[in-house]
Amino acid sequence: DQQVKQNSPSLSVQEGRISILNCDYTNSMFDYFLWYKKYPAEGPTFLISISSIKDKNEDGRFTVFLNKSAKHLSLHIVPSQPGDSAVYFCAARGLNAGGTSYGKLTFGQGTILTVHP
Amino acid sequence: NAGVMQNPRHLVRRRGQEARLRCSPMKGHSHVYWYRQLPEEGLKFMVYLQKENIIDESGMPKERFSAEFPKEGPSILRIQQVVRGDSAAYFCASSVQGTGGYTFGSGTRLTVV
Numbered sequence: 001d002q003q004v005k006q007n008s009p010s011l012s013v014q015e016g017r018i019s020i021l022n023c024d025y026t027n028s029m030f031d032y033f034l035w036y037k038k039y040p041a042e043g044p045t046f047l048i049s050i051s052s053i054k055d056k057n058e059d060g061r062f063t064v065f066l067n068k069s070a071k072h073l074s075l076h077i078v079p080s081q082p083g084d085s086a087v088y089f090c091a092a093r094g095l096n097a098g099g100t101s102y103g104k105l106t107f108g109q110g111t112i113l114t115v116h117p
Numbered sequence: 118n119a120g121v122m123q124n125p126r127h128l129v130r131r132r133g134q135e136a137r138l139r140c141s142p143m144k145g146h147s148h149v150y151w152y153r154q155l156p157e158e159g160l161k162f163m164v165y166l167q168k169e170n171i172i173d174e175s176g177m178p179k180e181r182f183s184a185e186f187p188k189e190g191p192s193i194l195r196i197q198q199v200v201r202g203d204s205a206a207y208f209c210a211s212s213v214q215g216t217g218g219y220t221f222g223s224g225t226r227l228t229v230v
Contacts (some may be wrong), residue, residue, distance in 0.1 A: 006159075042207050043221035046161070089159055103148060103176070103212055103219065104173060107159040110138075 003027045004092050006108035013115050019077040022109050023090030026071065034062060034105065035075045036114045047088075048075070050087040078114045087112050119143070120221035121211050122191075129228045136196040136203070138225045142211030149192045150219065151184060153208045166192060199229045 006023045013019045021035075031052045036044035050057040050064045050073065057064050063076045077084055090108040120140040130136050142149050147168050152160040162176040166186035177184065181199075186192040196203055206226050210219040 004159075012174075036215070043123075043210075043223045045221070046219065091160075103150060103163055103214075104162050105160075105219070106151075106162065107152075109157075109159040 002109075003030075003105045004090055004108040005099060006088075006090055006111050009109070009113050010112040010114070013080045015082055015115055015117050016079045018078045019075075019113055019115065021075040021083065021088050021090075021113065023073050023075075023108055025073075025092050027092070027094060027106075028071070029094050032093040033064070033066060033073050034091045034093070035062075036089045036107075037082075037084075037092060039112070040091060044089060077113075080113075081114045082117050083117050085113055087116065110116075121146075121209055121220050121223050123207075123209050123222035125225060126223065127221065127226050127228070129230060132200055133198050136199050136227055136229075137193045138194040138196075138207050138209075138227070140173075140194070140209030140222060141191040142209075143220055146211035146213055146220070148214065149186050150210045150212075150214045151192075151194050152210065153206045154171045154224075156205070157174055160208060163194070187201045196227075199227070201229045203227060 003026050032081045034049040035047040037047050038044045048059050048062045048064050050066050055066050087110045089110045091105040124139050132197045151163040154160045164177050165173040181197045183195045188215045206224045208224045210221045212219050
């Protein structure tokens with residue numbers, strides 16, 4: 001049961017253009033969403049997040065959009081740089097049985113972003 | 118302030134041997150999470166621990182796998198009688214509170230031959 005899906009295994013973008021990475025989820029109890037970036041042979045590093053009560057969060061070149069009705073979020077990177085080439089994971093945090101947020105994350109399969117000079 | 122430290126970085130075990138993976142959380146972090154990444158897949162939650170307590174082990178295989186986070190020392194993920202299907206990257210993360218805000222370690226890559 002894949003509750004978080006990244007349907008594009010890979011994305012190729014020219015330097016300077018916009019990269020848009022997409023993520024869909026099925027569990028309406030997710031209350032917080034995160035994007036992680038991962039280089040080969042390293043652990044994931046946190047990039048940006050968004051609470052379910054918001055629809056947009058921006059941090060420099062990175063913006064995350066959340067569409068709750070569609071259960072869809074996206075990460076926009078603009079302008080894209082060659083150093084952005086990595087695997088990007090979407091992750092979602094849920095609520096425990098008591099209705100409290102806790103730290104277990106459900107990850108998507110990842111999208112390999114390649115930014116060409 | 119060192120990040121999350123995992124060791125070893127690479128571990129090779131023969132089928133049937135035991136694998137022990139260690140994770141030292143960031144200083145001041147008392148919540149530890151273990152995730153596994155199989156080839157071509159995303160990270161899958163395994164277990165969530167606080168000091169001396171297992172909070173959620175819903176992602177742990179029922180047999181051969183165990184985890185602990187003692188009062189002193191690192192968290193240990195133990196895999197007994199390893200099989201080839203256990204070959205994966207195992208990542209540990211830690212946080213101050215149990216609500217996310219993770220920092221991940223660099224992972225241990227287990228290869229079972």
